[in-house]
Amino acid sequence: MCLAIPGKVLSLEAGGHLALVDVMGVRRRVNIDLLKDEGVSEGDWVLIHVGFALGKVSEPEAQAQLRLLAALGEDRLALEEVQGYRFA
């Protein structure tokens, strides 16, 4: 539960609550309300936890997080989680 899933922001949705992200080739919408202060732009990398972007990271850090998920054998679960989001 502690791990976060890195995704790349493809576009922002009207309304300001959601962004379309790419996670390991899967596209899903996630909520970006928790990044209100910093703001999110197209091309940003974010760490995703239970459907919410929790923080912004650099691209190398995002790659490192992906490697970590794979090393812990949790990349499949992470993908399953992202594919499982059905709120948007």
Added chain:
Amino acid sequence: MKFVDEFRDPRLIRAAAEEIRRLADPDRHYRIMEVCGGHTHSIYRHGIQNLLPPNIEFIHGPGCPVCVLPMGRVDDGLSLAERPGVILTAFGDMMRVPGTRGSPLEYQARGADIRMVYSPLDALKLAQENPDRQVVFFAIGFETTAPSTAVTLMRAKALGVKNFSVFCNHVLIVPAIRAILDSPDMRLDGFIGPGHVSTVIGCRPYQFVARDYGKPIVISGFEPLDILQSTIMILRQLREGRAEVENQYSRVVPWNGNPAALRAMAEVFELRPYFEWRGLGFISQSALKLSAAYAEWDAEVRFELPGVRVTDPKAAQCGEVLKGVLRPDQCKLFARDCTPEHPVGALMVSSEGACAAYYHYVHRVGAVGR
């Protein structure tokens, strides 16, 4: 993308291990607690203990949300699923957690409408799609997860979704660390602080660990090199007689955390006067409940809950393992009565639980790294 080997840079790993050997006083035994279950998983998965001299021991802390949830709360939550018209929703981590009369999966098999969700927003959506049903979200997790529940409740309020409520079991890591430090059998030398919890709360809330208890605490990333570097930082502090909060994971964790997440939590939640932690007992101000402004969405207000208290089987020594007094395999039930297939104690349920990790990576492999 191509994933490289888990030890991306064996040379750096070797150098870090050598530095640890150099810094560690051979006449001293070091006990370092990694607070977060994600670190526990990484330590076992990568065999990090094997890279360290035998006098440095990792103690696995309480940072696994399903592990610290008392069985009575599981029973209370599951009692909701037995009411007519209720859909109970929970994360996958919860589905195998045993209650007195079985796990959510077993309730499901008996016909209860329990659905696994990946986000609290999925539960809210389910409520919108099923206006004639009551949808309850069984919320668990530390400060990493609580802001998501908070924002979901703010959305429910803004959208006027009235058939949605939250059974709140969010807990806070800082009071748990304090309880461990106050425990009379505590023998820890320092802490590896949680990574993603700290993206939310930042580093300041840990200052009491250094200031009041004189213990180093280093917020750490999850990769093997991160954990080794954090161990080096702790050993350096000990050697130089310092006790400070240091941030090894600054590439992800801002010193001040995530202010928007903290604001959402402050709006939606308030502190419970006390909350029971499995294995640690009652800890004051260690958990969240919904604030008065959100009482309408509070499952504990909307429904009458039995308020069950279940004591763990006497033979299970989860508390001792959580506090680092016993190693998982030193518990009388380990791998005999308590296995990942039939968990008795909660530490055996989740892959982030100390006992399940020990079982998978040490016991079953048959190579004890010490």
